[in-house]
Amino acid sequence: MERISVGDLDRIKTEVNRRKDLASNGKKAGITVHMGTCGIASGADKVWQSLFDLLKQKGESEDAYRIMHTGCVGFCGMEPIITVELRGQKPVRYRRVDPAKLEQILDKHVLGGEVEEDLVLSEEEDPFFQGQKFVVLRNRGRIDPESIDDYIAYDGYKGLQKALTRMKPEGIVEEVLRSGIRGRGGAGFPTGMKWKFCMQAKGEEKFVLCNADEGDPGAYMDRSVLESDPHSVLEGMAIAARAIGASQGYIYCRAEYPVAVETLEKAIAAAREYGLFGEDILGTGFSFNVDLYVGAGAFVCGEETALMASVEGRRGNPRPRPPFPANEGLWNKPTILNNVETLSNVPNIIREGADWYHGIGYEKSRGTKVFALTGAVKNVGLVEVPMGTPLRDIVFSIGGGIPNKRKFKALQVGGPSGGCLPEDQLDNPTDYEAITKAGAIMGSGGMIVMDETTCMVDMARFFMDFCQEESCGKCTPCREGTKQTLRILERITKGEGKPEDMDTLEELSHIIKDSALCGLGQTAPNPVLSTLRYFRHEYEAHINEKICPAHACVALVNFEVDVEKCTMCGLCHRACPVGAITWEKKQPAKIDKGVCVKCMSCIAACRFDAIS
Amino acid sequence: MPASEQTAVKVEKSLSEAFNPEQLNAADTVLVQNRGRPGALIPVLKEIQDVTGYIPLALQERIAAGLNLSLSEVYGVVTFYSFFRQEPIGRNLIKVCLGTACYVRGNKDLVENLSRDLDCKVGGTTEDRRFSIEGVRCLGCCGIAPVITVGEDVHREVRAKDMPAILEQYE
Numbered sequence: 042m043e044r045i046s047v048g049d050l051d052r053i054k055t056e057v058n059r060r061k062d063l064a065s066n067g068k069k070a071g072i073t074v075h076m077g078t079c080g081i082a083s084g085a086d087k088v089w090q091s092l093f094d095l096l097k098q099k100g101e102s103e104d105a106y107r108i109m110h111t112g113c114v115g116f117c118g119m120e121p122i123i124t125v126e127l128r129g130q131k132p133v134r135y136r137r138v139d140p141a142k143l144e145q146i147l148d149k150h151v152l153g154g155e156v157e158e159d160l161v162l163s164e165e166e167d168p169f170f171q172g173q174k175f176v177v178l179r180n181r182g183r184i185d186p187e188s189i190d191d192y193i194a195y196d197g198y199k200g201l202q203k204a205l206t207r208m209k210p211e212g213i214v215e216e217v218l219r220s221g222i223r224g225r226g227g228a229g230f231p232t233g234m235k236w237k238f239c240m241q242a243k244g245e246e247k248f249v250l251c252n253a254d255e256g257d258p259g260a261y262m263d264r265s266v267l268e269s270d271p272h273s274v275l276e277g278m279a280i281a282a283r284a285i286g287a288s289q290g291y292i293y294c295r296a297e298y299p300v301a302v303e304t305l306e307k308a309i310a311a312a313r314e315y316g317l318f319g320e321d322i323l324g325t326g327f328s329f330n331v332d333l334y335v336g337a338g339a340f341v342c343g344e345e346t347a348l349m350a351s352v353e354g355r356r357g358n359p360r361p362r363p364p365f366p367a368n369e370g371l372w373n374k375p376t377i378l379n380n381v382e383t384l385s386n387v388p389n390i391i392r393e394g395a396d397w398y399h400g401i402g403y404e405k406s407r408g409t410k411v412f413a414l415t416g417a418v419k420n421v422g423l424v425e426v427p428m429g430t431p432l433r434d435i436v437f438s439i440g441g442g443i444p445n446k447r448k449f450k451a452l453q454v455g456g457p458s459g460g461c462l463p464e465d466q467l468d469n470p471t472d473y474e475a476i477t478k479a480g481a482i483m484g485s486g487g488m489i490v491m492d493e494t495t496c497m498v499d500m501a502r503f504f505m506d507f508c509q510e511e512s513c514g515k516c517t518p519c520r521e522g523t524k525q526t527l528r529i530l531e532r533i534t535k536g537e538g539k540p541e542d543m544d545t546l547e548e549l550s551h552i553i554k555d556s557a558l559c560g561l562g563q564t565a566p567n568p569v570l571s572t573l574r575y576f577r578h579e580y581e582a583h584i585n586e587k588i589c590p591a592h593a594c595v596a597l598v599n600f601e602v603d604v605e606k607c608t609m610c611g612l613c614h615r616a617c618p619v620g621a622i623t624w625e626k627k628q629p630a631k632i633d634k635g636v637c638v639k640c641m642s643c644i645a646a647c648r649f650d651a652i653s
Numbered sequence: 654m655p656a657s658e659q660t661a662v663k664v665e666k667s668l669s670e671a672f673n674p675e676q677l678n679a680a681d682t683v684l685v686q687n688r689g690r691p692g693a694l695i696p697v698l699k700e701i702q703d704v705t706g707y708i709p710l711a712l713q714e715r716i717a718a719g720l721n722l723s724l725s726e727v728y729g730v731v732t733f734y735s736f737f738r739q740e741p742i743g744r745n746l747i748k749v750c751l752g753t754a755c756y757v758r759g760n761k762d763l764v765e766n767l768s769r770d771l772d773c774k775v776g777g778t779t780e781d782r783r784f785s786i787e788g789v790r791c792l793g794c795c796g797i798a799p800v801i802t803v804g805e806d807v808h809r810e811v812r813a814k815d816m817p818a819i820l821e822q823y824e
Contacts, residue, residue, distance in 0.1 A: 078792075078793065078794055078807075079794050079796045079797050081807070082794055082797055082800070082807035082808075082809050083797060083809060117795075117796020117797065118796055120796070120797070255793065256790065256791070257791070258751070258752035258753040258754070258756075258790055258791035259752050259753035259754045259791060259795055260791070260793075260795075261791075261793035261794070261795055261796075264793040296699075296736055297789065297790070297791070297792055297793065298793060334696075335696075335699070336734075337695055337698070337699065337734035337735070337736040337737065338734050338735035338736040338789075338790070339733060339734050339735065340790060351695065352692055353691070353692045354691070354692035354693060354694040354695050354730070355694075355726075355729075355730065356729050356730055356733040357733065357734075372691070413795055413796075415753075415754035415757075415795035415796060415798065416753070416754050416757045416758070416795075416798075417757065417758075421795070421796045422796060453753065456753070487753065487795075489753050489754055489757055489795075491757055495757055500757075503753070503756055503761075504753075507751075507790070511790075513733075616814060618766070618813060618814055638766075638769065640762055640765070640766045640769075640813060641759075641762040642762070642766075642812075642813050642814065645759055645762065645812075
């Protein structure tokens with residue numbers, strides 16, 4: 042590859058489109074396997090392998106086909122997914138493909154020309170895709186993440202070209218400000234404002250940092266973007282660098298994402314070869330370099346000052362602000378830190394204009410937001426919706442509601458810093474202010490649906506366990522406060538709660554909120570406060586009646602079968618790993634408590650809430 | 654013999670017991686390459702752990718000397734980040750995802766059962782050194798929760814009853 046200059050982007054685009062055109066290249070069909078981490082874990086790599094074996098078996102030359110792989114399509118529950126395109130026809134997606142189904146698809150569709158309707162995943166008809174709008178995920182499933190040319194073919198690096206050739210730094214900042222975009226990492230600070238402060242900061246050397254330390258459990262939007270469309274983030278960083286006058290950037294990516302790290306390394310190398318990073322980018326005289334920095338497993342490093350300490354090779358302890366990073370950040374130089382999703386939006390804003398971006402969204406929340414919709418919901422996957430979309434639409438329309446005939450209990454929004462919202466709060470729009478008012482936070486985009494089998498006290502305990510473990514230990518309210526809160530919650534879930542515990546929890550939560558040093562500590566009590574606010578009756582049941590209504594807290598489960606509710610189906614008997622449950626046809630099950638190891642397998646298996 | 658030399662001898666001995674000369678040479682090479690580079694400590698620790706498997710105190714002393722840092726700086730970083738280990742691990746590392754989606758879908762029971770069946774705490778290693786169990790914060794595969802990984806393999810939608818068959822695959 043050689044360095045490219047202004048004008049080459051259009052040439053590459055034309056070339057790629059010509060190369061991909063089936064008819065003019067004498068290709069019979071295009072077959073794409075979508076391979077993100079979820080897809081690979083579901084067997085997409087086996088599908089990929091067997092594709093070549095099957096073509097060979099059928100006497101077909103692989104050269105007669107345009108075969109490629111991409112990152113994920115976003116519908117994780119339907120992985121592995123493949124796309125088949127015949128000459129002159131619309132591409133067709135197939136879901137839950139395995140080697141046997143692949144052969145079926147090859148025979149009927151690729152070789153026979155007839156769509157295998159039973160296996161189709163239709164974006165036009167499947168409710169999962171209705172109401173979604175793809176900006177950040179616009180390239181999902183259509184580009185090979187390892188090919189910079191593919192990215193360029195979909196107008197990649199056009200935003201950077203515009204920023205370098207037709208805009209001044211002030212103009213870029215103004216455009217980002219006008220677009221109304223706010224930080225997608227969680228706090229929602231206006232991105233343009235951050236850039237403006239850093240642009241105005243005095244200093245020869247400045248830095249652009251990308252926060253790819255997606256630590257919130259239950260959130261994987263950024264992983265997907267990095268795996269499927271890494272150049273969108275790199276382009277965003279280069280535009281940011283031009284705006285604030287930086288010549289060096291770092292991506293801080295968590296080590297738990299090996300595929301993302303590998304994809305990023307390749308993307309950075311490819312962009313360097315094209316001269317899109319390095320000296321004199323696109324022949325404009327502007328220079329900017331990016332290096333990848335892999336984390337070492339510490340949640341607190343998602344906090345900006347902690348992240349900078351970590352890049353400097355130290356313990357990731359946050360420090361008080363001010364001074365703000367825009368003035369004194371990495372190595373005490375002016376620095377901006379933006380999250381993956383924020384940066385990935387930037388090229389689109391610059392290319393399409395602030396007005397276009399501002400046209401999407403709701404009140405003070407503009408643009409789209411990507412959510413990772415998981416838990417007890419039928420359609421698990423990545424969802425990108427215009428800001429303002431009601432939470433209910435995401436859970437019940439796009440998500441398809443709750444599986445296994447169970448009832449909705451709570452939606453956990455915003456990770457460990459967020460909160461659990463009950464059904465009557467679901468009409469809130471996805472808007473920073475509205476969600477905060479409801480007692481959660483927008484957060485980075487984790488959205489976990491919980492049904493009646495999840496205990497809300499236990500959930501609060503889970504998050505507090507997470508926060509106290511991940512607390513860096515620097516400030517006392519967080520270090521000691523989270524520990525004490527956890528102790529109380531543990532006591533309650535063991536049936537040893539005292540009536541005054543709820544008041545103590547509330548008081549302690551407010552103290553931590555008011556006095557902790559960084560965002561991690563200040564928001565750590567949110568799961569406790571939101572469950573106390575909306576699910577107080579569950580706390581009361583644990584404390585006063587020593588009952589866990591969800592039958593999730595082991596210490597409060599008796600392991601007795603309710604013969605009224607038992608349908609004599611035998612599911613619990615089959616699930617028991619130690620043979621403690623006796624059951625015969627047309628007889629209710631019986632649990633031998635002497636043998637039972639309280640592993641909860643029976644409770645998980647029972648569909649009728651018959652074991653308590 | 655002065656006290657400082659005595660410690661030096663002791664350090665070398667326990668290191669040469671724990672690691673073979675190739676491993677130590679590889680570690681030294683990494684140290685030489687990174688001496689004086691700002692912010693090098695964490696990448697260096699990672700590179701060395703890839704070769705040695707774990708970073709005991711004696712090795713930390715060597716790293717501190719090699720990078721011209723104090724031992725407390727090195728120890729502080731090793732104990733802060735969950736990726737660094739001061740104890741050797743078993744032949745197969747089981748990572749149980751403890752993210753929210755996995756938790757909601759039943760990984761809590763899974764980890765408790767696993768720990769009981771293997772008679773090994775989370776963070777520990779079985780007596781025969783066949784398995785180590787680690788709890789990890791969200792692997793980001795929430796769509797296929799509950800997830801565990803053994804070595805490089807990702808296992809999706811794992812239930813307690815699937816575990817014996819999964820473990821059997823690893824010697």
